[in-house]
Amino acid sequence: MKDNAHEDVTDSLSLFRTITLGAILVAVFAGAIMGACIVLAAIGAALTFSGAVSYEQLTAPSTIAPVVFIVCILLAVIVCVATNYSLVRPMRRMTLAMDHLAKGDFFYRMEKKDRINLREVGEFAHSFNVAAEELASTEMMRAGFISDFSHEFRTPINSLSGFAQLLMEDDLTDEERREYAGIIVEESKRLSGLSERILLLSKMEAAAMLPSIEEVDVAEQLKRTVMLLEPKLEEKDIRIDLNLDACTVSGNADYLAQLWLNLLDNAVKFSPHGGRVSLALYGGRTGEEGRTASADEAVIWISDEGCGMDSATMAHIFDRFYQGDSSHASKGSGLGLALCKRIAELHGGTVDVQSAPGKGAVFEVRLPICATETRAR
Numbered sequence: 001m002k003d004n005a006h007e008d009v010t011d012s013l014s015l016f017r018t019i020t021l022g023a024i025l026v027a028v029f030a031g032a033i034m035g036a037c038i039v040l041a042a043i044g045a046a047l048t049f050s051g052a053v054s055y056e057q058l059t060a061p062s063t064i065a066p067v068v069f070i071v072c073i074l075l076a077v078i079v080c081v082a083t084n085y086s087l088v089r090p091m092r093r094m095t096l097a098m099d100h101l102a103k104g105d106f107f108y109r110m111e112k113k114d115r116i117n118l119r120e121v122g123e124f125a126h127s128f129n130v131a132a133e134e135l136a137s138t139e140m141m142r143a144g145f146i147s148d149f150s151h152e153f154r155t156p157i158n159s160l161s162g163f164a165q166l167l168m169e170d171d172l173t174d175e176e177r178r179e180y181a182g183i184i185v186e187e188s189k190r191l192s193g194l195s196e197r198i199l200l201l202s203k204m205e206a207a208a209m210l211p212s213i214e215e216v217d218v219a220e221q222l223k224r225t226v227m228l229l230e231p232k233l234e235e236k237d238i239r240i241d242l243n244l245d246a247c248t249v250s251g252n253a254d255y256l257a258q259l260w261l262n263l264l265d266n267a268v269k270f271s272p273h274g275g276r277v278s279l280a281l282y283g284g285r286t287g288e289e290g291r292t293a294s295a296d297e298a299v300i301w302i303s304d305e306g307c308g309m310d311s312a313t314m315a316h317i318f319d320r321f322y323q324g325d326s327s328h329a330s331k332g333s334g335l336g337l338a339l340c341k342r343i344a345e346l347h348g349g350t351v352d353v354q355s356a357p358g359k360g361a362v363f364e365v366r367l368p369i370c371a372t373e374t375r376a377r
Helices: 002-050 061-102 119-167 174-206 218-228 230-235 253-270 311-316 336-346
Strands: 214-217 239-244 248-251 276-282 297-303 350-355 361-368
Touching: 061 119, 119 174, 214 218, 214 253, 218 230, 218 239, 218 253, 218 276, 218 297, 230 253, 248 253, 248 361, 253 276, 253 297, 253 336, 253 361, 311 350, 336 350, 336 361
Parallel strands: 239 276
Antiparallel strands: 214 248, 276 297, 297 361, 350 361
């Protein structure tokens, strides 16, 4: 309703401006004709007064006709030039810009080159440039997504195909067969997990609102997540420090459990052997961490003692399929942190990271405590 009312007001203002502009143009042309008549009358009076021509000669049809013809030609030229600069050239440029866009040239931009510019033309140029910039960004993301998607799927598929062919050879030992079969099982699990994460991320990105909102005990969820990761913690001899407030938020329990699991698993994966992971939860403390009674939130910090990240890596760490470890020495799909970001957004919160090379990383999640019906931004 607000949009329709706004459009009605805009249309009314445009109509008023159009009528005003038409009246101004009519007044200008009428003034031009009147000015031409005054000039011609003054010239005729001067010629008659000087005796160069008589009044009868001046008012004869053979004299008036050429003068009127010349005046009409001049007015036509003025109208054509004004129309060309104010309407034809801008419309030609608009058509050319749309033609570039239709051909997939998303880097073309409209510039204000005309001396006479209607307001609508300027607004169109601004909107076109914004749309072209968005399309260019989307196109680059699409191309990168397809490339990464193809790469991530091609690797396990090639492994499955290669080791399956090796299993068909007759001269393999039982140990080699078990080894190849184990690799096939691992790659199959990897491919299945990758597919599930892509489907989950697509589902979350398509969602406008959180499903199944309930009161979630964040501290209890974090404790359970630590218990799930206990085998990995023992394998790498990693100590985990807990500092958890009692805190409950409104949200989806399954989504939040996935958020904590991804972040903690990421911290454990990049921590060195014998390292330490710190987990802190602050919630319900009005006045602390910049919170007020009317806008309270839960703050979760997860820090590790890993290799850290530079600014370039941090700028893309939440992009899908992006992995800061370009060597892929650490197994992963590059979807975990993208899922974390989307889950936080669905809850009306944020997730951020602070890090430096060799200094580890600190992931910070902020979630509103009272969110009865959180809509995705």
